[in-house]
Amino acid sequence: MTRPPHLTSDSAACCWIPLFALRCEVARRPELASHPQPLALLAPDASRRLWQVAPLARRAGVKPGMTVSQAIGLCPSLKLCEPDPVHYDEQFALLLAALSAVSPVIEPAELGRVFVGTDGLEGLYGAPEKIVEAIKCGVRNAECGIEVGSQLVHSALHTPHSALRLGWGKGKFVSWVAATRARPGGAVIVRPGEEMNFLASQPIAVLPLDPDTHRRLLQLGIKTLGALAALPEEAVVSQFGRAGRRVWRLAAGRIAEPVVGRVVPEPIVAALTFFSGIGERELLEHALDQLLERALRNPRRIGWRVQVVRVRAELEHGASWLATATLKEPSAVRERLAAPLKTQLERSPPAGAVERLAVEFTGFAPGTAELQLFARDANAAARAGRRRALQSAAREITLRVKRPMLYHVIEVQPWSRLPERRYALIDYEP
Amino acid sequence: MNPETMRNAEVGMRNGSDRLRALNVQQRVVVELDDSGAPVVVKREPGNGKRIESIGETWRIDDEWWRMPIVRRYVEVILEGGGRLVLFEDLMTGEWFAQMPT
Numbered sequence: 001m002t003r004p005p006h007l008t009s010d011s012a013a014c015c016w017i018p019l020f021a022l023r024c025e026v027a028r029r030p031e032l033a034s035h036p037q038p039l040a041l042l043a044p045d046a047s048r049r050l051w052q053v054a055p056l057a058r059r060a061g062v063k064p065g066m067t068v069s070q071a072i073g074l075c076p077s078l079k080l081c082e083p084d085p086v087h088y089d090e091q092f093a094l095l096l097a098a099l100s101a102v103s104p105v106i107e108p109a110e111l112g113r114v115f116v117g118t119d120g121l122e123g124l125y126g127a128p129e130k131i132v133e134a135i136k137c138g139v140r141n142a143e144c145g146i147e148v149g150s151q152l153v154h155s156a157l158h159t160p161h162s163a164l165r166l167g168w169g170k171g172k173f174v175s176w177v178a179a180t181r182a183r184p185g186g187a188v189i190v191r192p193g194e195e196m197n198f199l200a201s202q203p204i205a206v207l208p209l210d211p212d213t214h215r216r217l218l219q220l221g222i223k224t225l226g227a228l229a230a231l232p233e234e235a236v237v238s239q240f241g242r243a244g245r246r247v248w249r250l251a252a253g254r255i256a257e258p259v260v261g262r263v264v265p266e267p268i269v270a271a272l273t274f275f276s277g278i279g280e281r282e283l284l285e286h287a288l289d290q291l292l293e294r295a296l297r298n299p300r301r302i303g304w305r306v307q308v309v310r311v312r313a314e315l316e317h318g319a320s321w322l323a324t325a326t327l328k329e330p331s332a333v334r335e336r337l338a339a340p341l342k343t344q345l346e347r348s349p350p351a352g353a354v355e356r357l358a359v360e361f362t363g364f365a366p367g368t369a370e371l372q373l374f375a376r377d378a379n380a381a382a383r384a385g386r387r388r389a390l391q392s393a394a395r396e397i398t399l400r401v402k403r404p405m406l407y408h409v410i411e412v413q414p415w416s417r418l419p420e421r422r423y424a425l426i427d428y429e430p
Numbered sequence: 431m432n433p434e435t436m437r438n439a440e441v442g443m444r445n446g447s448d449r450l451r452a453l454n455v456q457q458r459v460v461v462e463l464d465d466s467g468a469p470v471v472v473k474r475e476p477g478n479g480k481r482i483e484s485i486g487e488t489w490r491i492d493d494e495w496w497r498m499p500i501v502r503r504y505v506e507v508i509l510e511g512g513g514r515l516v517l518f519e520d521l522m523t524g525e526w527f528a529q530m531p532t
Contacts, residue, residue: 069450283470407451409453410450414450416492417491418500419454419516419532420452420453420454420455422532423452423454424450424453426450
């Protein structure tokens, strides 16, 4: 089995939108934007802990990782949002698609953070400042096309204090640190040769360290990358092992990890031959669902969302039928892929009995690590669908009875010997 | 959880921001005792008592002696008709309360 070729780039631009998921929620719920209030997003797992916390809530002492009861205790007016990872993933895919129009080398790091390879772009745009401007422009131009369908990138990047931060430098680490230093809507450029000077004054918090190592470094009085790089490499290695070598080299600017893009996969095909020709629409729709499911499970699809899907039918007497759908928002959810195809099947059905049906994914948009976590399989998509249905039902109930009637059970002091202190109800606010 | 919220939760109220509501909050009841101090009748409302068929486990809790001491004597009972209930006597005030078994 041959490995697919990778596109790489030594010079990197880091695009970073902090609190991306929270911004998605604010973008699609105008009431949150019009009345600023302490806001937090629950983690998309079973822990029921906080995932992302808005600045207003942070000022009240609320932090990511807290339980709901701890957070409400600190900030009684805190508004909690249920997470919708599939939605965030879709919106991030839009951002990636916009950036891939500027450079072919795109490497998503996490939700809201993506590296853009810029090797060779100087021939197109010129100096790094121009490249950074082109990236901003590319995102803005792409936003015009998605403004109607999605508000996220639009509102996340077009707010008066745009949330997008850009950093440019040699290697991913330098560009990431530069992005963390940039003002909202701004960019920091670290020119070749200036990396060491730039990194020397940065706090060690920018290093990819576990909390224990971070604490030990602070206890040793090492607060900046310059202070760390001033130590002998072997001394750091003897204290912190392999991780120590890596962070020392990052701090000293000795490592410049390239941006690694991915080649768009070849089309994925799933086909089904019928023993005898079929003409019933219900049967064809069922077969279509099965084929989409099979194609989505193809390992080559992992990490990619489908943008263009095609259905081909071979009919009796050598005739054929074709339907193509280009999704405005790339998706990895079977129902979303099937919907436009089923509409076409209903409006202009095949002119004869179908003997062979084939589904082809021909266009892809990059996904994210979160995509693989949350939306890769049908179960995750189904979970997200159920959550959306529940949110919709909860909203309807609230509208009808004028007060919330749904509650979460949350742990308050599950260890308490007093039964009434163990659990409590909190309003379910979708 | 801050002390105010906790106190509200204890007595079954919502906190100031109307967000949290404690589960399994104790309800005050009237309990008739026999000569040995064991409960024989429990009344949620005056005149509406239920006889206790049998007594299960009993235990005692001493907690929070450093602020407002909590001293309770718990009795798990089976009511006539088969219902299970946990009763406790607040040994600081002598009042009886009922809770759902956990």
